[in-house]
Amino acid sequence: MWSVVYTDGQQSTEDDLSTWNAVDIECVSTVILTHPQGQMVCHIPAGMKPFFFRRRTVTVQQSEDTDQVVTSVSVLGWRDTDNTGCYTWIYPDGSVAITHTDQ
Secondary structure (H helix, E strand, C coil): CEEEEECCCCEEEHHHHCCHHHCCHHHEEEEEEEECCEEEEEECCCCCEEEEEEEEEEECCCCCCCCCEEEEEEEEEEECCCCCEEEEEECCCCCEEEECCCC
């Protein structure tokens, strides 16, 4: 679950807003992701735009006796107008990668 802290100190959660599109990104100072392994906190530098998204994958099994496997990678961070910035990727096993683009 994600939450944001605004520059005035107020906080909103994914449960409150239900979609990232409802976040007033111009006023966000911090993005927090809470996951089973703990919390990832991302402070947003002045002039940068915060973001959060999930990339889901579905593994389809060829045999009939196995279920589909759905995994999700959460990505949070900040970027400037050309989409370069700090992308923090949090994988289901708790491992983390940091990149400068969304690729």
